Amino acid sequence: MSSALARRGSKTAATACKHHPNRNYFSHSFYRRDVLSPHQNIRDMSLLWLLTAAACSSSSPTRLFACRTALSMTTTAIQQRRTFRAKSEQLASASRSMAMMDDTSSLLTDSTCTTTTTTTTTTREKSLSNKKFHPRRIGKGCDLDELFQYLIESSHQLGRERVFKSLRTALYNASGYRVESAWRIYQQMIHHKVTDLMGANNYGHLLNILKYGTDPTTTISRMLNVLDDLRIQQESQHQKISLMHYSQVLFAMGRMGDSKGACALIQEIKTQGHVPLPSQFTSLAIATRNDKFYDATQEAAELMMEAMNKDQVVLENDACVTMVSLLSRQRSQGQRQQQMTVENNGIDRTVKFLEAVEYVRNKEDVDDTPTTTTTKSQYNVHVYTSLISGLAQKGDATNAKRLYDKMRQQGLKPTIATRTALIEAYGRAGDFDAALKLLNRKHHNSMVTSVLTNAIRHNKWDVAEMLAAPWMKKLESAKIDDKLRAALMWVKVKSDLDDARTFFDTLYQKDASYVNTVMVNHLVTGSGNQRSNEKVKEAYGLHPLTGKSPSLFSQHLLVDALFKCRDVPAALTAFMSMRRQGIPDDITLAMVIRGLIMNDEDTIAWNVFRALKKDGVQPNLWAYTSMLKAYAKSHSTTGINKQLVDVWPELHRAVTGRHATVESIMEKEKNKEKVEEEAPVLMPIIKNPSQAYLLFRELTGFQTPNEYTYTTLIACFSKHSLARATDVFSHMCASGVKPTVQTYTAMLQACSIFRSARGALLIFRHMRDQQVAPNSATWHYLLKALVRARVDKSRIDQIGNMAREAMGSNDNDKNNKSKRKKPL
DNA sequence: GTAGGGTTAG
Numbered sequence: 158m159s160s161a162l163a164r165r166g167s168k169t170a171a172t173a174c175k176h177h178p179n180r181n182y183f184s185h186s187f188y189r190r191d192v193l194s195p196h197q198n199i200r201d202m203s204l205l206w207l208l209t210a211a212a213c214s215s216s217s218p219t220r221l222f223a224c225r226t227a228l229s230m231t232t233t234a235i236q237q238r239r240t241f242r243a244k245s246e247q248l249a250s251a252s253r254s255m256a257m258m259d260d261t262s263s264l265l266t267d268s269t270c271t272t273t274t275t276t277t278t279t280t281r282e283k284s285l286s287n288k289k290f291h292p293r294r295i296g297k298g299c300d301l302d303e304l305f306q307y308l309i310e311s312s313h314q315l316g317r318e319r320v321f322k323s324l325r326t327a328l329y330n331a332s333g334y335r336v337e338s339a340w341r342i343y344q345q346m347i348h349h350k351v352t353d354l355m356g357a358n359n360y361g362h363l364l365n366i367l368k369y370g371t372d373p374t375t376t377i378s379r380m381l382n383v384l385d386d387l388r389i390q391q392e393s394q395h396q397k398i399s400l401m402h403y404s405q406v407l408f409a410m411g412r413m414g415d416s417k418g419a420c421a422l423i424q425e426i427k428t429q430g431h432v433p434l435p436s437q438f439t440s441l442a443i444a445t446r447n448d449k450f451y452d453a454t455q456e457a458a459e460l461m462m463e464a465m466n467k468d469q470v471v472l473e474n475d476a477c478v479t480m481v482s483l484l485s486r487q488r489s490q491g492q493r494q495q496q497m498t499v500e501n502n503g504i505d506r507t508v509k510f511l512e513a514v515e516y517v518r519n520k521e522d523v524d525d526t527p528t529t530t531t532t533k534s535q536y537n538v539h540v541y542t543s544l545i546s547g548l549a550q551k552g553d554a555t556n557a558k559r560l561y562d563k564m565r566q567q568g569l570k571p572t573i574a575t576r577t578a579l580i581e582a583y584g585r586a587g588d589f590d591a592a593l594k595l596l597n598r599k600h601h602n603s604m605v606t607s608v609l610t611n612a613i614r615h616n617k618w619d620v621a622e623m624l625a626a627p628w629m630k631k632l633e634s635a636k637i638d639d640k641l642r643a644a645l646m647w648v649k650v651k652s653d654l655d656d657a658r659t660f661f662d663t664l665y666q667k668d669a670s671y672v673n674t675v676m677v678n679h680l681v682t683g684s685g686n687q688r689s690n691e692k693v694k695e696a697y698g699l700h701p702l703t704g705k706s707p708s709l710f711s712q713h714l715l716v717d718a719l720f721k722c723r724d725v726p727a728a729l730t731a732f733m734s735m736r737r738q739g740i741p742d743d744i745t746l747a748m749v750i751r752g753l754i755m756n757d758e759d760t761i762a763w764n765v766f767r768a769l770k771k772d773g774v775q776p777n778l779w780a781y782t783s784m785l786k787a788y789a790k791s792h793s794t795t796g797i798n799k800q801l802v803d804v805w806p807e808l809h810r811a812v813t814g815r816h817a818t819v820e821s822i823m824e825k826e827k828n829k830e831k832v833e834e835e836a837p838v839l840m841p842i843i844k845n846p847s848q849a850y851l852l853f854r855e856l857t858g859f860q861t862p863n864e865y866t867y868t869t870l871i872a873c874f875s876k877h878s879l880a881r882a883t884d885v886f887s888h889m890c891a892s893g894v895k896p897t898v899q900t901y902t903a904m905l906q907a908c909s910i911f912r913s914a915r916g917a918l919l920i921f922r923h924m925r926d927q928q929v930a931p932n933s934a935t936w937h938y939l940l941k942a943l944v945r946a947r948v949d950k951s952r953i954d955q956i957g958n959m960a961r962e963a964m965g966s967n968d969n970d971k972n973n974k975s976k977r978k979k980p981l
Numbered sequence: 982g983t984a985g986g987g988t989t990a991g
Binding site: 474475538540542576601602609610675676681710779 | 985
């Protein structure tokens with residue numbers, strides 16, 4: 158109700174707002190029917206314990222990134238804010254000077270009342286107008302064009318005070334809460350240079366209308382313009398920007414998803430010596446959630462934690478729920494330019510956030526009367542659902558289930574969303590018995606989607622088939638939503654690509670809304686796996702049918718598919734086109750490195766890799782490992798495709814993002830020669846294991862190598878030095894990274910090359926002790942090592958028999974597996 | 982009505 162009143166601009170609402178104890182009338186909860194008491198907020202120590210345990214069990218060793226420090230992040234934010242403000246100011250002054258240049262008539266939309274009217278206006282008419290546009294008479298039905306015309310003609314007689322009063326009344330009574338009207342009235346105030354007469358409340362009212370604008374760019378920039386004007390007034394001590402003004406802008410930023418702007422504004426509030434309001438943090442949380450272009454989760458969380466820990470700010474429940482949801486699903490590593498933090502894990506960060514929430518809640522209890530005797534959980538079902546879902550994404554079904562049980566103990570009833578989150582946890586962990594058991598009662602779209610996609614991920618074709626079959630018949634029914642339909646398409650793509658492709662057409666013909674982007678992506682990926690670049694390109698061409706242009710993610714899949722088809726020029730062309738539209742993430746960059754190396758374009762890969770680092774982009778672990786793979790290759794590939802040499806300068810620009818953004822274009826214009834000097838040179842890759850080792854040392858400065866990285870490094874050494882390969886192997890075991898069958902095989906390969914029977918048998922025993930099952934390659938290199946080391950023939954035969962025996966049963970396994978793998 | 986389920990890398 159309050160929001161409706163406020164929107165109508167009713168005086169009652171305004172007064173009610175003014176007298177609200179916290180003057181917190183932009184609070185999101187204020188607009189809600191069920192305003193939660195602060196005590197209903199998060200407060201439950203035992204849950205925190207549980208989560209901390211989950212974080213400890215799942216957290217991997219620290220992955221550090223040499224990036225900006227917290228301090229420089231803040232500075233950058235301020236600088237960005239300044240640039241943005243400067244741009245807004247330019248915009249404002251441009252619009253102002255335009256208004257000045259144009260005279261009276263051009264400011265009016267109604268061209269009928271122009272100069273002719275001015276000359277023929279009689280004294281009587283004037284006095285009529287005087288009456289009509291008297292501040293007291295300006296009401297709802299007032300014609301703004303007429304009013305503006307009148308004011309321009311009579312401003313000299315009326316005096317600026319009177320002009321201002323008329324416009325002010327118009328703002329309150331005639332704008333009708335229409336954004337455009339309010340903005341035009343404000344522009345008139347600027348034109349008549351009367352904004353200095355505006356009171357803080359007038360500014361507040363204006364902002365209150367503007368915040369409901371529909372266009373993100375105009376809405377925010379207009380509001381920032383108003384704020385800038387207010388700031389100028391503040392400097393001449395006319396006005397003071399209050400928290401409510403900031404709240405209005407933050408509210409709009411929340412709606413529009415301008416997370417960078419919201420962070421910067423919160424910082425500004427702090428610099429002004431205020432403590433931001435809880436509702437302002439809620440706006441920040443909403444802005445972070447709604448921002449599709451920038452992930453400010455970490456920055457926002459830190460601002461909130463600081464406020465809680467230092468200023469005892471009690472966050473609103475909405476902000477908590479939103480932040481918990483965002484934090485718990487943060488990717489644990491590999492984000493480019495990520496801030497250096499110890500808590501790189503989503504759950505760690507969530508725990509840290511909740512600790513701050515607990516801290517301030519407990520503090521509040523002590524300050525208040527300590528009457529809270531209830532042990533009942535103060536978390537609501539949404540917080541639990543977010544947390545369960547966060548654990549689910551990490552495949553931590555054990556803790557997800559514990560949390561779910563705990564929630565039930567607290568007497569909270571799980572909803573469909575909660576059960577879906579738990580099903581997702583089981584599915585990710587590969588526990589399909591548990592997932593199906595939960596699904597048993599009612600097959601809801603979201604639950605089926607979850608189990609289905611996880612079954613595909615885990616190659617559980619029996620589960621996928623069983624689940625998909627009944628839905629396949631009604632694929633065209635409206636009862637199936639987008640996500641489920643896409644999951645069913647995925648099943649089809651995996652079982653029969655051509656059939657899936659035909660089916661896409663059938664669906665589209667039935668109803669264009671039945672097809673979506675994800676389906677096209679599945680078709681592109683499926684075609685890539687079939688190594689058919691014609692099919693890839695054809696499938697990619699389906700994107701327009703979904704009514705959406707391909708996102709960066711869709712383009713990522715295209716590039717990957719083209720690399721799989723060994724069409725390097727096409728893949729690189731697609732990648733460069735992708736770069737022109739946005740900044741590829743670390744996964745895309747690693748995929749490009751990998752694609753090049755898989756296609757034996759080692760030199761180009763090496764140069765892309767160098768260019769990234771030189772540009773300050775930290776390649777992630779996957780990129781490093783792919784690069785290492787070039788050194789581990791048995792065949793030498795140093796030649797470069799001529800076509801790629803020609804494409805290199807452009808590729809270099811695409812990788813580093815030189816003059817692709819507005820800023821860099823400006824930079825280039827400013828400093829033309831400097832950019833042109835930088836003709837990128839293709840450096841040859843020097844393939845010796847010491848170089849590989851240097852690369853490995855370098856990556857350990859940023860990330861923790863995993864079993865794949867170690868194995869690749871061992872493979873680099875296996876042809877050169879058994880001692881060094883063994884060193885890496887020992888280092889791997891000492892670091893707690895478990896060798897895989899591939900690791901042991903690489904070691905055995907080294908033993909065979911260096912004719913070490915003793916080494917081979919030691920490695921083989923180690924493998925047995927670790928209960929790792931050998932594969933045919935393992936047996937092959939073990940035997941080869943023994944043969945080359947001239948071990949006693951009877952001994953070799955003995956092991957050869959063991960190998961045949963083991964492989965015989967393995968073959969059976971394989972056959973069974975492939976039988977099982979045959980889908981639908 | 983908030984929270985949940987769809988497509989990325991050996």
